[in-house]
Amino acid sequence: MAKSLSARNIIKRYGGVEALSDGNLDVHTGEVVALVGANGSGKSTMSKVINGVVVLDGGQLFLDDKPVQLSSPQSAKKLGIATVFQELSLIPQMTVAENIWLTREPMTAYGTVNRKEIDKKTNELLSLFQGTYKTDIHPHDPVASLPADEKQIIEILKAISVDPWLIILDEATASLDSRQVTRLFDLVKHWKEAGKAIVFVSHRMEEIFRIADNYSVLRNGKTVGSGKMSDINEKDLVKLMIEKESVFSFSRTGSKKPDKADKPMCLEVDGLHTTTLKGISFRVREGELVGIGGLRGQGQRDLLLSLYGAKPHSGKIKINGKESKFNHPRQAMKKGLALVPGDRAREGLLYIRSILENLLLPSWKKYGFPLKIAKAKHDAGKIAESLNLKMAGLNEPVSSLSGGNAQKVVIGKWLMRQPSLLLLNDPTKGVDVGTKAEFYSLLTNLCNEGKTILFYSSDDEELIGLCDRVLVLHDGIIRTELSGETLTKENLIAASLGISNGGAL
């Protein structure tokens, strides 16, 4: 097995765009290297370089200081390099065991697949994350039946099943809850001690500082800094990534208004039940920014979808004092609701259609017959500009945008309708630091304009820094409500885990 991998002066172009112009990376066994950078800085391309997915336009890879060519993912795998991808590479129709051992099935002496052996090995792998599953996973469960976080875990297990010496974790924690992340980090420490090397790609600063030994920062395709984590703090690291220091000063904004008690009620929910929610009741006043916290999959998604009329539910919902029963998102939209769904590719965007059509999808009716395209373009252009959307033009497909900009399109299509109540499902997932900061100031501004926001985030820092109050969901009920003094990270995590019964400690 190899001891180290180095990338020197890597150049990679996609068409006319230079994704990497001077990429450098050093990994040695027994260490975790954090590969950090804003979206579009070349992180994903860098991981694709190390695992042989892309062909280099320049530069050289060295394995144990000897030049090496990685012509395909297979050749990288043979050299002991495995990748956990952000976009899942699992086949939904196949079972957990079939996915993990695909093309490497253990065989019997007769040349048939050794099912017993597969089940045994799969169970061994599954036991690594024992206790973090919602229900126990069996090797024969189809992958399609698992929630997103557990699919991600299977993806991780698939990567380590080849017993690699170098593991690339590309945003592998983005869809995991805090318990699963902790377990993964325990495993990473264990792998490190066992002499493996890990490249950790993440947007979450806190995780990077928790797990990484070294860092390597990419900015606009160039490696602009690297060193030991112990020699740098969060602020300096972010500064390296975005140059402009000011962007990160979102948290604890002065615009957090403590007293909104005099405002009228915008949303009143009583005894909301769905298949996963077991009686949710809460009130939100106009202009409030209320967070929803908790571990992933505790009913947050169902809560937002029910309010929006996209999920069958029972219970009483009052919008602006009037009882409302929505059976279709259309009805909710007419009352001024808007939903930014959690999975922008599958729920929020029309990938092959233009940015213009995506922005206008909920609003076309306003433009009459025949549609006033010029006016629509004008309005969409204004929204795109106000959101600082980086694009080649409104007629380009959404698939040409980076993650953060694609998310801006999802938010932009609702801002065009001037909604009064915004439901957000983890809008900053997989979004770079710079864009996140833009979102934070956008949300704060919207609240100051009197709009109401209900905001689920898997990032605890975000909830604490941004929200007036946080409702913590656990197992389909509101476990705790945190606000003001009680809104601290310790309380939030405790309540998420369902350990303590009071944020109001």
Next chain:
Amino acid sequence: MRRFHLSPPVAALILAVILFILSGLLPNGFGSNLDIARSQATNIVRLAVFLGVIAAGQTLVIISGFEGIDLSAGSVVTLTAILTYVYVNGQDDKVLAALLISFAVGAIIGLINGIGVTFLKISPFVMTLGMSGVVTGAIIVVNHGNVSGKVAPIMTRIIARPISQAIPIPGAIVIWVIFGVLMWLLLERTTFGKNLFAIGVNRVTATLSGVNVTGMNLATYTLAGALAGFGGFLLVGNTGVVLIQLGQPYLFPSIAAVAVGGTLLSGGKGSYWGSMAGAIVLTLITSLLTTMQMPDSVRRMVLGATLLVLISIYGRQRGLRQ
């Protein structure tokens, strides 16, 4: 480093022009006589009209996605052609009513398709194939194989004859151009059109953005049926006679025309201009091979091969792939 990029409708039209010019070199071609060339070109476009109109409904259901297709179009064409033929029976004053009946009968059959696809969750392929059988059977049951009737003179005059002595363009082509503009308006300048593309790409996104996917699906199949009905009306106005296999030969070419026009068969992307160009290309190739006195078997082979080549070229283009 942007690659040179041709949109499929333009590519199909260029292909049609090249094929047409080449056809002049054939022994039975127009040679260097421009008058003959012009009348041949007009004739080919006139023949393409009927395929083009039948392909309009097909374009809509294919754009609507989720394996959307209308295999009942051929039999609906036959049905409304026969209805028109029998009902009009040579009387000019019944033509308008016959036109409305054609639309309505097609729409009802389309609506049933839509209900099957939307509520009973039958795959469009199976649902419309079944419907095709039902309609064909119904035609035979109702008229016992004997059809007596007559096309009204006004239909022949408007559809099949040139508009006037001075302008030697058949009415059918004028109707088709107007029809094409209406289709463009529908697809690109109405909320219906925009929502149609949306449900073709991603129905979850569409629903969460307030699109009534169920209603859209029903409306699309109904409209497709109505357009096929209109196709039957036009076709009988041109042929002047009906037979039980009148519409069926147009079914697969109508799907092929949509594909040649660059509309994604998986839905969410396409245009009616493309289908029009596709209809012209297919009609041209067929008539070329006929002029060359190729046997039917060779005609089918060449047509099939052309389709494969065109679609594989589109498949290689940026943007049509994810």
